[in-house]
Amino acid sequence: MSNKTHTISFFSYKGGAGRSTLAYNIIPILANKSFKPTKEKPMIIIDTDVDSCGMSYLVGVKKENITTENCVQYLLSHGCDTSPAIRSVAAHPFLSKLCPVGNAYGYPENEAILLMPAKDGMAITGRDNYGDKDEPFSKKIDSFLTVCNNLGIPAVIFDSAVGNTATANISNEASEIIVCCMRPTTQFTDGTERFLKSLENMDSDEIGKSFSKKNIIVVPNAIPRGETVINGDKYPDTAFSKIRNNFENRFIPGRTIHNYYFNMLDRQEFGIPVVDRFMWYEDILYTRQDLDANEKLALDRYEKLVGIIDDVLEEIDNDSEDF
């Protein structure tokens, strides 16, 4: 893996598509297998969903512990500090404010995984919610990522916001890889359609634009196992063909997007199945033997997804070496 800070956003057009759950579950796998964070060079998670702070909740950062000094707004006002005097992560005024959350995963070095929690109750109506009017969130994120690069931070992971909101747009823009969660039950069909429309109008649509030239990994999520009929549609068959046709027919790799990966699907076992409890990586909270068949399959899917992410990261590293 290169020294460059890699960036991944977990996005979905509709809320409740399992972005936070998926990110939460694969972060320890990404940490162990891909990014190998340390206290000196931690992995950073940024919860940009201020309406529904999934990651902050999942790792147990309590709302009452989040102060204005310790929330996404703080990131935004300190992201530009690139002072050469900053020699270490600990000395960094922004990084030192991040919450260590490695213990949520039983990660050996608690401070190797840090979270910038979001503070909820702040509906997103536009960029101004993220700081001052003079400097847009996107610019602050860019300068923050420059700091991360200089410090050798291996990865910044965005638990993105929903749909066509400002923060979703910005976390997508800041990311090399967009993991796009699709929960293809009837209630999400509408959202998926709107999402695909915004991709079709990449030139004019903000969210569409944020996908331009990105690596997109489509993840069919929370798929019922066995046959389920919802409003006359048979799942998972209907979901499989709907998602695949929609994406494959409308994306033009190399032109509209950099590339797009859909091989989470191997037809036999489609997407990430519905699981009844949150899952964590093997040897952290559960051993593989403790998992039921469905959970084992889900873990297998998470690992497969990390494999895809690793391949994309390698491609990104190789491409950047060419310059």
Ligand SMILES: Nc1ncnc2c1ncn2[C@@H]1O[C@H](COP(=O)(O)OP(=O)(O)O)[C@@H](O)[C@H]1O
């Ligand atoms: N694979 C899954 N199987 C079953 N339920 C899931 C799965 N993934 C997520 N969920 C549930 O769906 C709801 C929304 O998930 P969440 O991760 O918060 O979505 P988002 O971040 O996209 O809003 C939660 O109640 C979560 O427990």
Ligand SMILES: [Mg+2]
């Ligand atoms: Mg969420």
